[in-house]
Amino acid sequence: MSKKTIQTIEDIARLAGVSKSTVSRALNDSPLVSDETKKRIQAIARENSFRINAPARNLSMGQSHTIAYVTHAYHKESFSMEDLFGLEIMGGITHGLHELGYEMLVVHMDPRDSGWAHQYLESGRVDGFILMTSNRKKWHIKTLVEMGAPFITWGVISENVKYCSVTGDNVAGGRLATEHLIRTGRQRIAFLGGDKEELEVQHRFKGYQQALEDAGMVIDSDLFANGDYSHSSGIKAMKQLLEQSPDLDAVFVNSDLMAIGAINVIQNSGRRVPENVAVVGYDDLSIANYNNLPLTTIRQNIPLAGKLLAQNLVQYIKTGVVTNVTLPVELVVRQSA
Amino acid sequence: MSKKTIQTIEDIARLAGVSKSTVSRALNDSPLVSDETKKRIQAIARENSFRINAPARNLSMGQSHTIAYVTHAYHKESFSMEDLFGLEIMGGITHGLHELGYEMLVVHMDPRDSGWAHQYLESGRVDGFILMTSNRKKWHIKTLVEMGAPFITWGVISENVKYCSVTGDNVAGGRLATEHLIRTGRQRIAFLGGDKEELEVQHRFKGYQQALEDAGMVIDSDLFANGDYSHSSGIKAMKQLLEQSPDLDAVFVNSDLMAIGAINVIQNSGRRVPENVAVVGYDDLSIANYNNLPLTTIRQNIPLAGKLLAQNLVQYIKTGVVTNVTLPVELVVRQSA
DNA sequence: TCACTTTATGCAACCGGTTGCATTATATCT
DNA sequence: AGATATAATGCAACCGGTTGCATAAAGTGA
Known part of the structure; x- marks a missing residue:
C-alpha cells in the first residue's frame, strides 16, 4: 500500500502547529492541555484517521495491553469438541478484554516447554495470563506464581490460593x-x-x-x-x-x-x-x-465468567488487588432428567 | 516481582564486554559478528534467561509478528457450537503461526465498526488478518482490499479473487x-x-x-x-x-x-x-x-487448512506472493448413511 | 504597577531494540 | 616493508510514543 503522509504524532503536530508532546497529551485527554487545543488536535487526528503506533506506545509505557489465553488443546493440530468449555469461555474473555481496551493472544502451551511464560511476559509481549485450571496445569501455575507473573484462573486447584480466580459454586x-x-x-x-x-x-x-x-x-x-x-x-x-x-x-x-x-x-x-x-x-x-x-x-454463567476473568485480571495488573470470585450456578431442566 | 538486573541488551553487553549492537547482531545470528564472539554472547544470554523486548523490536523493525484471527461469533458474549468450524480451524492456525514465530490475536469484530481493521493494522498491532469468508463478511473483505491490508480467507466469495485463500474442493x-x-x-x-x-x-x-x-x-x-x-x-x-x-x-x-x-x-x-x-x-x-x-x-482437512492459512499469509506478508489453495475433501462413512 | 502564582506549551531524554557507516585491527599481496 | 583489502566491532541515529522539567504567557492580588 502507498505510504500515508499522516502517520505519526509528529505529522499531526505539524498540521496542528504544536509540538508532539502536546499532541500526545491531547490524544490521551491530559488535563495539561487546554480544552480548545485538545479539541482542535483531536479533530485533526480524526480527519486523518490517525492511529497511535502500538509498539511505540507499548515500549514507552512498558505495557502491551495484551493478555495471553493459555490453551492446552486435547489435539495437537486443532481444537475440537473436547475443548468446547475453554472455547466458549474464550469468547467471553475476548469480549471482556476488548471492553477494557485489551487484546487477547491465544497461546498454545507446550507442556514440555519450561520457558513458555518467560518468553511471553519478560519479552513484554503480554501483561498477564488467563488459564483454565486443572491438575495437568499445576506446574504451569507454579511457574507463574514463582515468576510473580500476573494471571487468573478459571477454577482453583487448592484452597486458599494467593492468586486471582473465578470459579463456579x-x-x-x-x-x-x-x-x-x-x-x-x-x-x-x-x-x-x-x-x-x-x-x-x-x-x-x-x-x-x-x-x-x-x-x-x-x-x-x-x-x-x-x-x-x-x-x-x-x-x-x-x-x-x-x-x-x-x-x-x-x-x-x-x-x-x-x-x-x-x-x-x-x-x-x-x-x-x-x-x-x-x-x-x-x-x-x-x-x-x-x-x-x-x-x-x-x-x-460462561459469558459472565469470561467477562470477570478479563476484568479481574486487568484490575490485578493495575492495582495488585487479588480477587477470588465464586459464581452461582443454576439448574436448567430440559428432557434428560 | 523484583526487578531482574539483566533485562536489556545493554545489560548483556556489559557482561560480555562488547557493545549492544554486537549483542543484537549475535542474538540475531548476524554474519557480521565472529563465531567466537557470537557463541560467547548467546551463552551469557541463555544463562541469564534473557528475552528480547518485543515492543522495542516491533518498533524498530516495523513488524509485530502478530496475526489477527477475525471472529464474528454468533452470540455476542461467548462462542458456541455454532462457531465450532471457526474454532476448530483456529486451533490449526495458532499452531501453524507458532511454528513460524508468529502470535495469534483473537479479534472480535463488530460488523458496525468501519474502522476495525485500521485500528489493528495501522497502529502496528498486527501484520495481517485471517478470516472465514461468508457473504456477511463481504464488506470487511472489501475494506481489507481497499486498505491493501495483508489477509487470507478460508473460502472464497467469488471467482478470481486477487487475495490469498484456502478453500475445500x-x-x-x-x-x-x-x-x-x-x-x-x-x-x-x-x-x-x-x-x-x-x-x-x-x-x-x-x-x-x-x-x-x-x-x-x-x-x-x-x-x-x-x-x-x-x-x-x-x-x-x-x-x-x-x-x-x-x-x-x-x-x-x-x-x-x-x-x-x-x-x-x-x-x-x-x-x-x-x-x-x-x-x-x-x-x-x-x-x-x-x-x-x-x-x-x-x-x-481442518488442521492442514489452519496450517496453510498461517503459512500462506506469512509468506504473502514477506514476499507479496498471492496463493490460492484448494484442498481435497474425502468421504468418511460412519452410520448415518 | 509590580510581584507572585497558575496555566499552557515545548524541549529533550527515555523506553529497548536495529543497523548504516566509521574506525580499528588483521590479513594479504606485491 | 608498505599498500590495500577484509573482518570485526562500536557509534549513534532512528523507530514513535510518553512525560519531567523548563520556559513563557496570562491571571490575580496587594
Whole structure:
C-alpha cells in the first residue's frame, strides 16, 4: 500500500502547529492541555484517521495491553469438541478484554516447554495470563506464581490460593443436580465425576453427598465412577456404572460432554432416557441444547465468567488487588432428567 | 516481582564486554559478528534467561509478528457450537503461526465498526488478518482490499479473487456425498444447503447435480432447501424438505451441525436413520463422531487448512506472493448413511 | 504597577531494540 | 616493508510514543 503522509504524532503536530508532546497529551485527554487545543488536535487526528503506533506506545509505557489465553488443546493440530468449555469461555474473555481496551493472544502451551511464560511476559509481549485450571496445569501455575507473573484462573486447584480466580459454586452445583433427581423420585442416583484428584470434582461430590444425606438416602460406592471430562471417558465410566449397578435410575455427570457419552451408552443398553435413567450434566454448554434429547444440566454463567476473568485480571495488573470470585450456578431442566 | 538486573541488551553487553549492537547482531545470528564472539554472547544470554523486548523490536523493525484471527461469533458474549468450524480451524492456525514465530490475536469484530481493521493494522498491532469468508463478511473483505491490508480467507466469495485463500474442493465434496448416496441405493436424494448466495454452497450444489446427472437421475426442485449453517436452520430446512417430499430417502446436508438438526427432525417424524433416510453431513467436525448416531460426512482437512492459512499469509506478508489453495475433501462413512 | 502564582506549551531524554557507516585491527599481496 | 583489502566491532541515529522539567504567557492580588 502507498505510504500515508499522516502517520505519526509528529505529522499531526505539524498540521496542528504544536509540538508532539502536546499532541500526545491531547490524544490521551491530559488535563495539561487546554480544552480548545485538545479539541482542535483531536479533530485533526480524526480527519486523518490517525492511529497511535502500538509498539511505540507499548515500549514507552512498558505495557502491551495484551493478555495471553493459555490453551492446552486435547489435539495437537486443532481444537475440537473436547475443548468446547475453554472455547466458549474464550469468547467471553475476548469480549471482556476488548471492553477494557485489551487484546487477547491465544497461546498454545507446550507442556514440555519450561520457558513458555518467560518468553511471553519478560519479552513484554503480554501483561498477564488467563488459564483454565486443572491438575495437568499445576506446574504451569507454579511457574507463574514463582515468576510473580500476573494471571487468573478459571477454577482453583487448592484452597486458599494467593492468586486471582473465578470459579463456579461446585458444591451447590452438585447439590442442585442431586436434589432435582431426588425430587423427581429417583432412588439409585449415580455420580459420574471428572478426575477425582480435582478439587472441583471433590466439591461436586460433596454437594451430591449432602443432598443424599439430607434426603436420608444411602451413599453407595457402587454408584461412583470417574472420567477425565472427555467424551470417550464418559462412555467408559457409564458402562462401568451400569455394570456395578444395573438398577441405577439416575446419574449426575460432571460435564455435558461426558453426559452425552453416558446417554449414548444408556440408550444402547436398551434403557430409555429419562424414563429408565435420568441424566443431569454440567456446564450448560451450547451442545446441551442441540443434542437430540436436550440435556438437563447445571448451568455455569460462561459469558459472565469470561467477562470477570478479563476484568479481574486487568484490575490485578493495575492495582495488585487479588480477587477470588465464586459464581452461582443454576439448574436448567430440559428432557434428560 | 523484583526487578531482574539483566533485562536489556545493554545489560548483556556489559557482561560480555562488547557493545549492544554486537549483542543484537549475535542474538540475531548476524554474519557480521565472529563465531567466537557470537557463541560467547548467546551463552551469557541463555544463562541469564534473557528475552528480547518485543515492543522495542516491533518498533524498530516495523513488524509485530502478530496475526489477527477475525471472529464474528454468533452470540455476542461467548462462542458456541455454532462457531465450532471457526474454532476448530483456529486451533490449526495458532499452531501453524507458532511454528513460524508468529502470535495469534483473537479479534472480535463488530460488523458496525468501519474502522476495525485500521485500528489493528495501522497502529502496528498486527501484520495481517485471517478470516472465514461468508457473504456477511463481504464488506470487511472489501475494506481489507481497499486498505491493501495483508489477509487470507478460508473460502472464497467469488471467482478470481486477487487475495490469498484456502478453500475445500466444494464441487468434489458435493459429488462425493451424492455419489455415496446413489451407490447405496437411494432414489430421492435431497440437498440441504447453506445460504444459496454463497459460492461454496453453489459449488456443492453443482457437485450434487453432476452426480445425479451422471447417474441419469432426475433433479427435483422439491428436494432443495437452504439453511444458514445454524443448527436451528437445519431443523427448519429438514422439516420443509419432509413437507415438500415426504418420500425422500436421503439428504446431503452442507454442514455437520445442520445434519445433526436434520437427523433430529427425521427421527422425530418417526423415520429411522439411515434405514428410512440416509444423512451425509459436511466438514467432519469433532461433533460428527460424538453424536449418538455417528455421522457420515465429507471431511475437510481442518488442521492442514489452519496450517496453510498461517503459512500462506506469512509468506504473502514477506514476499507479496498471492496463493490460492484448494484442498481435497474425502468421504468418511460412519452410520448415518 | 509590580510581584507572585497558575496555566499552557515545548524541549529533550527515555523506553529497548536495529543497523548504516566509521574506525580499528588483521590479513594479504606485491 | 608498505599498500590495500577484509573482518570485526562500536557509534549513534532512528523507530514513535510518553512525560519531567523548563520556559513563557496570562491571571490575580496587594
